[in-house]
Amino acid sequence: MTPSRSPAAEHTCCYRRKGNQPTLHAQLKTLPWAQIPVGDRTHDHGHGRKETRTINAVTLHTPDGIAFPKAQQAARITRTRTIDSKTSRETAYLATSLTAADAQPAELQKWARAEWLIxxxxxxxxxxxxxxxxxxxxxxxxxxxxxxxxxxxxxxxHINGDTNIARANRRADRRSHDLITTVTSSHPRMQ
Incomplete structure (x- = not known):
């Protein structure tokens, strides 16, 4: 089941190791994150791994100061993951037009995870x-x-219960008549 988009999705811009917005990424990365306290921290355990996510969020006081129109807040999310005593760290930055009153760090972190799940x-x-x-x-x-x-x-x-879409596509390629029958039938049946 696909999660619905977050209420802040249209107001938030997330970047994670992507070069599609290099100016904004550089601006977010150079904010004084070491001086900004952690706003929220979550811990997850499962499937042989441990993950800790921390988020720092800051209100932007300079209108048009970064390359995201109407940005009110910036945030840095750091994910530390340990699998079999090997630790990795990933940092993501986001900008949002929501004020701190409208989106606290815990909400920003939850929304960012939902977007990444999508x-x-x-x-x-x-x-x-x-x-x-x-x-x-x-x-x-x-x-x-x-x-x-x-x-x-x-x-x-997904409706047919398939979780491996590549395998389902291969099956559909071999049995295209199933889809045609389902779409054209007055009493459709699933695969």
Whole structure:
């Protein structure tokens, strides 16, 4: 089941090891994080790993001071993960147009995790299984139409209880008549 988008999704911009917004990333990274107290910390254990997530959040006092329009807060989320005594650390930065009164650090951290879950469940499938980044549709409504078809296929497979979308696609390729029958039948049956 895919989580719904967070209430702050349209007001938040998250960056995690991505080069798509280098100016904003550089601006967020250079904020005085060492001087900003930890706003929230969570601990998770399971599947042979331990994770600790901390978030520092700061109100931005300089309008248009960073490359995210109307930014009110910036946050840094640090995830420390230990698996079999090997520790790794990942840092993500985000900017939001929500004020501290509207979004406390714990909420920002929860929303960021929900966005990353969507990234892993939907966008990763689209990128890896459907090779979306390699697709050549780049003009007019082509990209939106293809994305809608991919999302429909993912949803179709999820409705049918499939968790391995690549395997479900291979099966659907071999049995395309099942989908056609289901779509055209007045009494559809699932695969």
């Amino acid at each position: 990234e892993n469940q939907i966008h990763n499938v689209r990128d890896v299984t459907f090779r979306e980044d390699l697709h050549q549709a780049r003009t007019d409504t082509g990209p939106a139409v293809i994305a809608t078809l991919r999302n429909t296929a993912i949803g179709w497979h």
